[in-house]
Amino acid sequence: MNVAEILDGKHVCVCCGSGGVGKTTTSAAIALGMAARGAKVAVVTIDPANRLANALGLEQLGNEPRRVDPARLATGSLSVEGELWAMMLDPKRTFDELIDRIAPDPGRAEEIKANRVYRELSTAVSGSQELTAIAKLYELDQEHEFDVLVLDTPPSRNALEFLDAPNRINSFLEGRALKAFMKPTGFGFRTLGRGALPLLGGLRKITGLDLITDLTVFFGLLGDMTNDFSQRAAQVEQLLRAETTAFVLVTSAARESVDEAIWFSERLASDGLPFAGVIVNRVHHDLLGDREPHELSAALARTLAPSLAGRVADNFRDYHVLATRDDMNLSRLATQLDARRLLLVPQLDDDVHDIEGLARVHRYLFASQAERERLIEDLVA
Ligand SMILES: Nc1ncnc2c1ncn2[C@@H]1O[C@H](COP(=O)(O)OP(=O)(O)OP(=O)(O)O)[C@@H](O)[C@H]1O
Ligand SMILES: [Mg+2]
DSSP: OHHHHHTTOOOEEEEEETTTHHHHHHHHHEEEEHHHHHHHHEEEEESHHHHHHHHHTTOOOOOEEEEHHHHHHHHHSSSOOOOEEEEEHHHHHHHHHHHHSSSSHHHHHHHHHHHHHHHHHHHSTHHHHHHHHHHHHHHHHSSSOSEEEEEEEEOOOOOOOOHHHHHHHHHHHOOOOHHHHSSSSGGGGHHHHHHHHHHHHHHHHHHSOOOOOHHHHHHHHHTHHHHHHHHHHHHHHHHHTTTTEEEEEOOOSSHHHHHHHHHHHHHHHHOOOEEEEEEEEOOOTTTTTTTTTHHHHHHHHHHSSOOOOOOOOHHHHHHHHHHHHHHHHHHHHHHHHGGGGEEEEEEOSSOSSSSHHHHHHHHHHHHHHHHHHHHHHHHHH
16 A cells, blocks of 8 residues: 555545654655645645755745745656645644634634733643644635645654643633632632642643633633634544544654554544554665675675775664664564555655655655565665
């Protein structure tokens, strides 16, 4: 299988994974590949490396997708029939826009946005980046005509955090118990029972704030809006559960990542979310091929100065160790998951920071089985 087959008939592709595994890179490469195949695609990236952002033409700020200039796309080795649109998520702005949309009037929206608790909530509370990413996805789905939406997800400790984030925020906003005793009673907070204190302590931890009055005002301002939040959350959940949505996990071939991939697929299944496949990125393929390490040292010594030959041979050996490790972990992954849904992208010799780099990653993602084998052979040769 390849990404084109996995995304056949899909409208939304969410790329999850732990920090630094290549979510942003693969999201952009998937979007590029789908655009090359004629689709009108938008990719929502989160904090791409500067050079990648430049390559996609994202240096101007803006919280809406912009079409990547076809002239830029032409710098890659891929001809693009469709349209590639890209945006860099601005979580704060997305949160503000969400408030603008659900506030009953502009005055209330402004008051909320000026509130200190809101300012913390929209930037510092863990999960707010994930929440805004999903909110943006929903908005693009509702308001624009894209064939395919690809969502990169924020750097997090592990892939499951993305799935938990919206709930965390929702339960914070819904905190009915909290609201009940936050209601201004005329007696002020002196009337709070001891029982409320641990709860406030918890909240203090969440927001890093100690401002009970701001909280009261905040929940007062939110008023009935929390119902709209919940309603919206339900609609968003529908989008994430839709048959036309595909969750793709991006991982490395290291042991912990492989464990995480297995948990992730199990969690998606138990949450009823559509699991589409796993991209195993930066796989080390054994560059020694059938050669024994000592044969390599001998061959290198014939052409290189001894000290250099030694260092190169060491390098190959280290790589060989990594490749053997990756191979073992991948076999384990393949027995736990549907092996056809594993898509391997090798460790490339350079960072991926331009359209050509994306085109290279894309080649592995969209290759047929036979093509992939040929590409790997080329790599090893
Ligand atoms: N197959 C690859 N070969 C070589 N380098 C790669 C490959 N894939 C990604 N990289 C590089 O690895 C780094 C991390 O990639 P990327 O930013 O896409 O990861 P991420 O999962 O989005 O990270 P974060 O969790 O911080 O958002 C980048 O410098 C990227 O160029
Ligand atoms: Mg990233």
